[in-house]
Ligand SMILES: [Zn+2]
Ligand SMILES: [Zn+2]
């Protein structure tokens with residue numbers, strides 16, 4: 728998986744570098760403005776197409792928090808399994824890991840299999856709330 732048969736052009740590399748060098752979850756527009764500030768000329772349509780290509784090749788993840796905008800993150804093979812916390816006040820998307828999650832989800836999957844005959848293969852979790860900074864600002 729990852730990058731098989733996809734040609735990494737200079738523009739594609741520039742887009743990939745933006746995602747590799749951040750902990751944030753960026754939209755296509757975010758990437759467009761970051762590249763623009765670095766004087767790298769890549770059109771928004773190219774960025775959309777490239778991100779889609781990256782996604783299909785397992786190079787990036789799509790983060791969909793339901794606000795109508797897709798955010799992207801680089802798939803780091805070394806990074807730990809994580810999910811996302813979404814602040815409904817400032818729109819920040821943070822990552823979290825929880826050591827008890829695997830056991831919890833195994834139990835949940837077993838119950839779902841039993842009650843619905845459905846085999847869970849993967850999952851995505853988004854928790855919505857108020858971040859620390861926004862909480863402190865009150
Ligand atoms: Zn998980
Ligand atoms: Zn916040």
Ligand SMILES: [Zn+2]
Pocket residue numbers: 752800809810811821822
């Ligand atoms: Zn993430």
